[in-house]
Amino acid sequence: MSQAAGAAPRTSTVTPIEPALEVEDATAVDWSERAEILVIGWGAAGACAAIEARSAGADVLVIDRFNGGGASALSGGVVYAGGGTAQQREAGFADSPEAMAEYLRHETQGVVSDATLQRFCADSVANLQWLEAQGVRFASAMPPHKTSYPPDGFYLYYSGNEVVPACQGECGPPAPRGHRAVAQGQSGATLYAALQAATLRSGARTLTQATVRRLVRERGRDGQPGRVLGVELWQLPPGDARTARHAELDRQVARWRTLRPGKAAALRREAARVEQACAQPRFVRATRAVLLCTGGFIYNPALIQAHAPHTRRGWPVGGAGCDGSGLRLGQSVGAAADRLNNISAWRFITPPSVWPKGLVVNAQGERFCNEQVYGEKLGHELVEHQGGRGWLLLDGALRWQAIRQCLFGGLWGFQAGPALAMMLFAAKKAATPEVLAARIGADPQRLRASIEAANAAARGERDDPMGKSPDMRHEMVRGPYLALDISIGSPLFPLAVLTLGGLVVDETTGQVRDASGGGIPGLYAAGRTAIGLPSSRYVSGLSLADCVFSGRRAGRAAAIG
Known part of the structure; x- marks a missing residue:
């Protein structure tokens, strides 16, 4: 939606990243503080990098825009x-x-x-x-x-x-x-709390409510890239009431991001206004390396528009700091990036556990994916190959089984609530496949053919066209037939999206590479800021596992050097 005429422009929540400051050598800068290793971003990857660097004997300073946690603390752990x-x-x-x-x-x-x-x-x-x-x-x-x-x-x-x-x-x-991770409720906060405490026990120093806006690098010579020497950061004044308000706003964003996304967005904008009003700049020296661990860029509208505009209607998954600041800092010194158009789209249809026994069809009424696959696989096929539009078909028997599971099956509220709302209030219903096709705008013959082919597989007369295993097949022979809108813009059934691309790194050390494939001296990256195991197709848990793997790798390599 365009800005109304005469209205004040909305505050951007995206970290302003400036071109790198190039100097002849480190003595040209008035550094306020120094450490051997600067870790930018205190989520899981940053924590693992800091702990590993400390175990190798390095002096480590961790810098975070908020108070640590990021997407890792908001995750399922x-x-x-x-x-x-x-x-x-x-x-x-x-x-x-x-x-x-x-x-x-x-x-x-x-x-x-x-x-x-x-x-x-x-x-x-x-x-x-x-x-x-x-x-x-x-x-x-x-x-x-x-x-x-x-x-x-x-x-x-x-x-x-x-x-x-x-x-x-x-x-x-x-x-x-x-x-x-073992916890009551979703486990991300518990897992991250352990890593945060371990970071502090390791002896790493921390600098929170401080945003890195610029890298400082030595001027290159003889065609070789100069070494990254440190950062320019903007820090909120310790002890100031506005700084305390900034911390509270971050806590409120985490609280409301699922229940009231619009309110969470307004709180993110208020936090950004606090940063813009009272943060003060200073320079911090890294005598060995800077590690970028700031997460992805799902909250950067310009980058999403540039690389994956077809995913804008999805529900963003990430922390408030997932605005691509690490990616853009790396690019400011010539770093290569890859897979920026690769957005993970999550269309989970289980639980209820019986929903995958139904059929997923596209706008024409044709099946396009095995319904029992992991939700990211289904979401990828839906968003990337079907224009983001699709329907889940159930019959009355599956509907009632699913309702009973939602009410009495011990599901999470975020699982049962949308499923019940879809089945009770938003389903398109019809006595025959042909009438249902008319109500969802599909081709009647194609929808009928999809159902009959799946029914034949359920009876054991043929293989399932999409490869569904026998235990997940269900014969739908009597109405009412129901269609649930599982499209990316479905108002009652949000489709989550997160970014997978990032900076290209050396896979042995985590050192950031430039466009020619060479390493950028003094610069490393880990977690969702870098290309890693989850950067192609996402699997639940692979991102946190890669934070550990790549974070430890970068911290160790930067420390020993």
């Missing part, structure tokens, strides 16, 4: 881990790094080298144990049904497409690899 974790063994599952890598090749699609993928899988057990050493707890109880997120009391689950026949390899039966 799920870590994708396998290869034979203690929790997998306790639950009776055998797994190996080879089986884990074989499956993840389906999901990562070459976004990282095979050597990096194998290293990630080989290190998975040790990285989970490392998290436990930092104070994060995991457990082995599994939910009885496939779910987008386990209820309280259940902490191990299939968080991707492991049970989908087309995704199963030759390394034995599928194993659950979604490890949810």
Whole structure:
């Protein structure tokens, strides 16, 4: 919507990033503080990088726009881990790094080298144990049904497409690899609190409510890039009432982001106004390296418009600081970026666990995806290949089974509420497929053909056209037939989106690379600021697992140097 004539322009919540300040050498700048390693962003990746750098003996200063946490604290606290974790063994599952890598090749699609993928899988057990050493707890109880997120009391689950026949390899039966941190309620805050406490125990210093707006680098010579020397940051004055208000606004944004997104957006704008009104600049020296760990860019409208405008109607997933500041800081010194148009779109249709027994069709009434796949896979097919439009078809029997599960199945409110609203108030209903097609604007013959082909598969007369496993097939032969709008703009059923692209890094060290493939001296990146394991297709828990993997990698490499 355009700005009304005469109205004051809306405050931008996007961090203003300035071109890098190039100097002859470090003595040209009046530094107010210094550390060997500066970690920019105190989410999971930043915390892991800081702890690892401290364990290598480096002096570390962590800088955060707010008070730490970011998207990690708002997440479900799920870590994708396998290869034979203690929790997998306790639950009776055998797994190996080879089986884990074989499956993840389906999901990562070459976004990282095979050597990096194998290293990630080989290190998975040790990285989970490392998290436990930092104070994060995991457990082995599994939910009885496939779910987008386990209820309280259940902490191990299939968080991707492991049970989908087309995704199963030759390394034995599928194993659950979604490890949810033990907590009451969603686990992200608990997992992050442990990492935050571990950061402080490690001896890392912190500087919060401070926004990095510019990198300082040494002027390049003889065609070689100059070294990153430090940063210019803008900090809110400690002890000021406006600084306390800024912290409270960040807490309120986290509280309202799901229930009232419009209110959360207004609170983000107020926080940005506080920053613009009273933050003061100063320069901080990094004698060894700057590590960029600021998350993705889902809250940067200009970048979304430039790279993925078709996803703008989605519901953004991320912290208030996920505005691409790390990406843009890297680009200010010539860093290469990749996969910026790759937006993960989450269209989960389970729970209720019976919904995947229905049929997903496009605007023409044709099936286009196996309904039992992980929600990101379904969302990708919907948004990238079907114009963002789709319908979930149920019959009366599935509808009542789903309603009972929503009411009495122990689901989370964010799972049961939208599902009930869709079935009770927003479903298109008809006695025949042809009438239903007219009500949703689909082709009657195509919709009838989709249902009949799926019914034949449910009777065992043929293979399912989309590869659905026999236990998830359901014969729909009597009305009422129902269609639920699962499109990206569905008002009652938000479709979550988050960014996957970022800065190109050396996969052994995490050092940021320039357009020619060379490393930028003194600059590293980790987590969603960098290209990593989740940068192709997303699987629940893979982002936090990559924060640990890439954060530790960058922290260690920067410290030893």
